[in-house]
Amino acid sequence: MAIALLVLAWLATAAAPTEVDLALVIAVDVSESMDRGELAVQRAGYVAALTHPDLLSAVRAGRTGRIAVTYVEWAATVRRGSVVPWQVIDGRAAAERFATAIASHPSGSFRGTSISAALAYGAEAHGASGLAAARRVIDVSGDGPNNLGGPVTQARDAAVANGITVNGLPILIRPSPSYPPMDAYYAACVIGGPGAFVLPVRRVSELAEAIRRKLVLEVSGLPKAATVVPAATAPAVDCLAGEKLRRSLTDRFYPGLDR
Numbered sequence: 001m002a003i004a005l006l007v008l009a010w011l012a013t014a015a016a017p018t019e020v021d022l023a024l025v026i027a028v029d030v031s032e033s034m035d036r037g038e039l040a041v042q043r044a045g046y047v048a049a050l051t052h053p054d055l056l057s058a059v060r061a062g063r064t065g066r067i068a069v070t071y072v073e074w075a076a077t078v079r080r081g082s083v084v085p086w087q088v089i090d091g092r093a094a095a096e097r098f099a100t101a102i103a104s105h106p107s108g109s110f111r112g113t114s115i116s117a118a119l120a121y122g123a124e125a126h127g128a129s130g131l132a133a134a135r136r137v138i139d140v141s142g143d144g145p146n147n148l149g150g151p152v153t154q155a156r157d158a159a160v161a162n163g164i165t166v167n168g169l170p171i172l173i174r175p176s177p178s179y180p181p182m183d184a185y186y187a188a189c190v191i192g193g194p195g196a197f198v199l200p201v202r203r204v205s206e207l208a209e210a211i212r213r214k215l216v217l218e219v220s221g222l223p224k225a226a227t228v229v230p231a232a233t234a235p236a237v238d239c240l241a242g243e244k245l246r247r248s249l250t251d252r253f254y255p256g257l258d259r
Contacts (some may be wrong), residue, residue, distance in 0.1 A: 016132075018088060022063030022219055024069045025122035029142035029171070030082075031075040032109045038106055038173060038204060042141070045208035046071070048066045050099040054194050056092060058219040066090035067219055068131050071102050076112025076148050078121040081105070086129050113242065114148040115140060115190055118153035119166060123159040136164045137218050141211075145172035145185050145242030153239050155194045165193030169214055178245055180237050187241035195221065215240035 030039060049055060050069070059067050067089050073082035084101045088094060121136035127143065138159060147153035156166055168186035176180065183200040191198055197217070199208045238244070 003095065011145045013114070017130050018028045018068070019064050019132045019134075020066050020068045021059075021064050021134050022067040022221075023086075023126060023129055023136045024067060024215075024218060025125050025138045026069060026071045027078075027118040027122055027138060027140040028073045028080065029075070029113070029118075029140075029144075030073040030107070030109050031113045031142075031144065032111055033113070033174075033176075034109055034171070035145050035174075036109070038143075038171070038207070040111060041204055041207050042171075042211070043107060045211035047099045047103045048208060049090060049212035052216075054216050055219060056095060058216050059089060059091075059095075061220065063134070065249050068129065068133065069098060070125055070129075072118070072121060072125075073097075073105075074114065074118040074121070075110035076114050076119055079110070086125075095098075104257070111143045112148045113142065115142060115146040115147060116149040116152045116215070118240070119152070119155035119159050119190075120150075122166075123155075123162055123164055123238060124164070126164055135221060138166045139165055139169065139214065139218060140166065141169035141171060141191060142186075142190075143173065143182060144176070144188075144225075145179055145245075146239075147242035147246040151240065151243075152189050156190055159172060160192040163193075165196050166191045167196055167214065167218060168198040169210065171199050171207070172200055173204055173207075180241050184237050185241070188237040200244065 068086050070086045071084040073079045082105050087098045118140055126136050159166055168191045170182035170186040172182050183198055186198045198215045199210055201207050
């Protein structure tokens with residue numbers, strides 16, 4: 001009987017989900033509105049941030065001392081070949097393995113912008129993670145409004161209803177006069193959930209630092225930097241601005257994409 005009880009206890013322990021302080025989906029925009037230089041700096045920023053001493057210190061300061069992260073790139077759809085699967089990060093060695101996996105993927109840009117697809121994928125990834133996370137976050141970057149797939153607010157609200165916080169890294173390096181300001185758009189239409197925030201980037205030189213800063217804030221759970229735009233202060237923005245602009249263009253701008 002004693003042996004049987006030990007076996008049952010071992011099985012219960014083996015079946016228990018891994019506890020982490022944070023489960024984080026990093027969803028990175030690789031649409032054609034991002035030029036090659038921006039794409040390179042953006043990816044390098046994530047690679048560097050994941051092994052930075054500030055981030056590792058934030059991980060160690062958590063209750064369990066570990067987080068779990070997955071990474072994906074998206075444009076009109078989620079680029080399944082870019083996915084780096086969930087990995088628990090509990091120190092430098094694990095962080096370096098994850099960063100190396102990101103750096104090893106071929107890079108490229110693609111047509112269209114579907115933030116809603118990125119958010120839907122992130123929510124699905126959280127549901128399938130098998131993790132016991134104190135906090136669940138989708139970290140989405142981008143330089144344009146949603147113009148494909150379902151409405152971004154519906155995808156955001158569905159994620160938030162499942163206990164997921166959505167944070168935004170809007171990139172305003174080359175703002176388009178046809179779009180609403182991306183920091184306001186992300187604040188009003190993309191982010192949501194407890195502690196949700198936007199950290200805008202206005203120059204290429206700021207991108208890597210902003211990525212690191214944002215990840216540290218997410219890991220620590222303390223989004224209180226002066227440049228953060230909380231969801232509660234978001235001005236009124238047309239959350240269908242991207243879809244309306246796309247419908248106004250001729251098919252030659254989006255060949256092969258659904259209206």
